[in-house]
Amino acid sequence: xxxxxxxxxxxxxxxxxxxxxxPLLINRDYTTNEDSxxxxxxxxxxLLVERKVLYxxxxxxxxxxxxxxxxxxxxxxxxxxLPNFKVNIKSINGNEILDIxxxxxxxxxxxxxxxxxGFKNGFYILEPEFKYVLVTDxxxxxxxxxxxxxxxxxxxxx
Amino acid sequence: xxxxxxxxxxxxxxxMGNSPGMMIDPNGEKTKYADPVTGDAIVDYxxxxxxxxxxxxxxxxxxxxxGMYGLNTLLMEAGGGGGGTYRQARTLYFNVLxxxxxxxxxxxxxxxxxxxxxxxxxxxxAYYESRTETAISDEDGDVLEGVTLVxxxxxxxxxxxxxLSDLHFEHSxxxxxxxxxxxxxxxxxxxxxxxxxxxxxGEFERFQYGGAGGLEYLGGVKGLKAxxxxxxxxxxxxxxxxxxxxxxxxxxxxxxxxxxxxxxxxNAARVKEWIPNPHPSAPAGTLQKIKFDKFLPGSKxxxxxxxxxxxxxxxxxK
Numbered sequence: 264x265x266x267x268x269x270x271x272x273x274x275x276x277x278x279x280x281x282x283x284x285x286p287l288l289i290n291r292d293y294t295t296n297e298d299s300x301x302x303x304x305x306x307x308x309x310l311l312v313e314r315k316v317l318y319x320x321x322x323x324x325x326x327x328x329x330x331x332x333x334x335x336x337x338x339x340x341x342x343x344x345l346p347n348f349k350v351n352i353k354s355i356n357g358n359e360i361l362d363i364x365x366x367x368x369x370x371x372x373x374x375x376x377x378x379x380x381g382f383k384n385g386f387y388i389l390e391p392e393f394k395y396v397l398v399t400d401x402x403x404x405x406x407x408x409x410x411x412x413x414x415x416x417x418x419x420x421x
Numbered sequence: 422x423x424x425x426x427x428x429x430x431x432x433x434x435x436x437m438g439n440s441p442g443m444m445i446d447p448n449g450e451k452t453k454y455a456d457p458v459t460g461d462a463i464v465d466y467x468x469x470x471x472x473x474x475x476x477x478x479x480x481x482x483x484x485x486x487x488g489m490y491g492l493n494t495l496l497m498e499a500g501g502g503g504g505g506t507y508r509q510a511r512t513l514y515f516n517v518l519x520x521x522x523x524x525x526x527x528x529x530x531x532x533x534x535x536x537x538x539x540x541x542x543x544x545x546x547a548y549y550e551s552r553t554e555t556a557i558s559d560e561d562g563d564v565l566e567g568v569t570l571v572x573x574x575x576x577x578x579x580x581x582x583x584x585l586s587d588l589h590f591e592h593s594x595x596x597x598x599x600x601x602x603x604x605x606x607x608x609x610x611x612x613x614x615x616x617x618x619x620x621x622x623g624e625f626e627r628f629q630y631g632g633a634g635g636l637e638y639l640g641g642v643k644g645l646k647a648x649x650x651x652x653x654x655x656x657x658x659x660x661x662x663x664x665x666x667x668x669x670x671x672x673x674x675x676x677x678x679x680x681x682x683x684x685x686x687x688n689a690a691r692v693k694e695w696i697p698n699p700h701p702s703a704p705a706g707t708l709q710k711i712k713f714d715k716f717l718p719g720s721k722x723x724x725x726x727x728x729x730x731x732x733x734x735x736x737x738x739k
Binding site: 295324325328329331334335336337338344345346364375384385386399404406 | 676686688690691693700702703704707709710712717718719720721723724726
């Protein structure tokens with residue numbers, strides 16, 4: 264499956280399951296709410312996206328901040344492995360697109376895909392409706408948010 | 422000069438009223454208090470040093486405790502002015518104030534009241550702990566995140582003595598049967614008190630001094646343990662992280678929270694760190710996870726190896 268399609272299915276899954284799952288992930292006695300949710304996101308990223316788009320022994324960069332369940336590793340399954348693929352983003356039409364977090368039109372270049380978010384009151388949130396793409400502008404060390412329907416996702420091997 | 426094998430008649434500190442920490446005798450003619458504030462203050466405030474006076478006045482001015490009642494009661498019940506017990510009691514009293522002020526500054530407690538009583542061998546200190554703790558939610562989702570207030574009255578017994586070895590004190594409410602250190606402040610902030618040792622009949626024997634992880638003998642007195650930990654965390658945290666630590670996250674002890682709102686999550690395997698998100702639309706208190714230049718492979722920059730200092734910091738509180 265193409266990474267773009269796999270991520271959009273993953274996002275559908277997040278939107279449909281969030282209200283059920285998120286209350287179950289908080290108040291754990293061994294970790295923080297944030298880490299608990301990140302563990303769940305990373306587990307599903309590996310099962311629903313990574314394993315759907317990559318052959319065996321190939322691994323994607325972690326989703327968002329990755330998991331914390333395995334200490335030094337940021338993965339859930341196969342915690343000892345390192346990624347050899349990452350997700351790149353592109354503007355669908357190749358033009359500048361609006362970064363709604365900073366209200367700037369920008370050309371996508373040297374940006375790291377972080378995660379899919381909601382957006383409320385001018386800032387990204389980890390709640391539905393998940394339809395925004397949070398990235399790090401590596402040139403400026405700046406967070407940016409784009410509408411997902413302006414973005415396509417591609418795989419890049421390290 | 423005492424002869425060999427005999428008992429020294431006068432202490433070498435007699436010239437200072439046997440209180441070299443509080444009094445001086447600069448020319449051999451007259452003993453007086455060291456570092457008095459100014460003129461009348463020597464009389465009004467018993468010669469307390471300037472720092473102590475400021476702490477006292479600030480606390481009293483802020484209305485945090487029943488200051489004058491406590492002071493008068495203490496001085497009266499400690500045997501009036503002038504004697505060694507008086508000075509020890511007064512020193513202890515202000516140490517206690519400093520201790521609670523520190524707890525307040527560290528935001529370990531949000532308010533306190535003190536009341537003092539006792540006689541010439543001990544005082545008791547009652548304080549009302551009003552402490553905030555993180556609350557997450559209930560099953561109905563009423564409170565997902567927030568704080569809950571813990572209001573409790575706690576009472577502690579403190580012997581008045583300058584010495585560690587010769588006090589034996591019993592308290593009827595099941596608190597320590599014997600407390601040797603000479604002030605709350607020194608017990609909780611300055612000293613590391615290790616495990617309590619018991620004899621074969623289960624009777625308390627002694628404390629181990631100098632060890633980490635003390636205060637277990639105060640079993641169940643969460644507030645004071647928290648205060649002690651906060652003071653130690655603050656002190657060691659400043660050395661290691663270079664910024665002021667306000668607390669350890671109470672459930673996950675490796676989460677260190679700094680006064681500037683940033684936090685760091687340290688365990689033996691990895692370190693994660695957050696700083697306040699500077700974006701103007703970020704809700705108050707929103708944090709942004711740091712991406713490290715040198716990071717653990719596969720972590721996308723969000724984890725790094727802990728330093729030796731950070732590991733040592735963790736070990737302090739195990």
